[in-house]
Amino acid sequence: MRNLISSFFFLAFLSLIAQHNPKDNFINEYKQFCQANSYNAFLASKKGIEILMARVGDYHSKALKNFNKAIELDSSFCDAYYLAGSMHRILGNPVKAIELAEKSIRLNENYSAYVTLGNAMLLQKEYNQAIQRFDKAIMINSTLIDGYYGKAQAYFGIKRYQEVIAAIEKGKNETENIIGYNKAKVDLLLGKTYFASNDSRAFELLVSVRNKLKNDGEGSYFLGQLYLERGDKKKSSKFIEQAKSLGYNPD
Structure with a gap:
């Protein structure tokens, strides 16, 4: 009975985090796939998710401590491993993320x-291997956006722009509930791809994305590059400086 209760509440908390302005992750990245055998392990993971939802201070590191605790309490709790791995990825430790x-x-x-x-693997620029893993994700569940978006990012990394567009279009056709922040991030990748492949659709899409993601430096940077191509140095400088102030500087 306790396992059934823990399973129900864990699903509820994962649903809540999915709705909580997912700045660091897409709406579908966190899903339950195995229940904890230890109630205390469940509670540790639940606490980690609460910390992510609160978004106070160094919340990724704090959440990671709780996911690690869950693993210590229940070494068969598969969800705790990928949750800890996701935190390591966000914190810039892809090797540990891959291991977990x-x-x-x-x-x-x-x-x-x-x-x-x-x-x-994207962080390690292992693009072909990343594509294989995202394909595996899509095979398991083709109705969630993360696999398609990740695959498109990998294709962008190896400059296969038509494949980027195809992956995004398939994702939009197959997946559920691509709204708000997530849709804007997908459109940003599409706009970057249009820009890289000299597609005239880039400008309109990047302007739209920039209006939705005003605190995203990447969108400002690519819009600045487009203005530079159009010969508008004043607007170009404005958006590139905004990108730098937001911490995005690819140079």
Whole structure:
């Protein structure tokens, strides 16, 4: 009975985090795939998710401590491994993220672990390997956006722009509930791809994305580059400086 209760509440908390302005992750990255055998392990993971929802201070590191605690309490709790792996990815430790995601997969082959694994490989610029992991995620669940978006990012990394567009279009056709922040991030990748492939659709899309993601330096940067191409140095400088002030500077 306690396991059933823990399973119900864990699903509820994952649903809540998915709705909580997911700045760091897409709406579908966190899903439950195995229940904890230890109630205390469940409580530790629940606490980690609460910390992520609160978004106070160094919340990724604090959440990671709770996910690590869950693993210590229940070494068969596959969700805790990919949750910890996702935190390591966000904190810039892709090697550890890969290790933990692979452990989650060995315990129970699951969508979120493959997404975490693919995202960590993107950080390492292992684009072809990342594509394989995102394909695995899509095979497990083709109705969630993360696998398609990750695959498109990997194709962008190896400059296969038509494949980027195809992955995004398929994702939009197949997936559920691409709204708000997530839709804007997908459109930003599409706009970047249009820009890189000299497609005239880039300008209108990047302007629209910039209006939705005003605190996203990447969108400002690419809009600045487009203005530079159009010969408007004043607007170009404005948006590139905004990008730098937001912490985005690819040079």
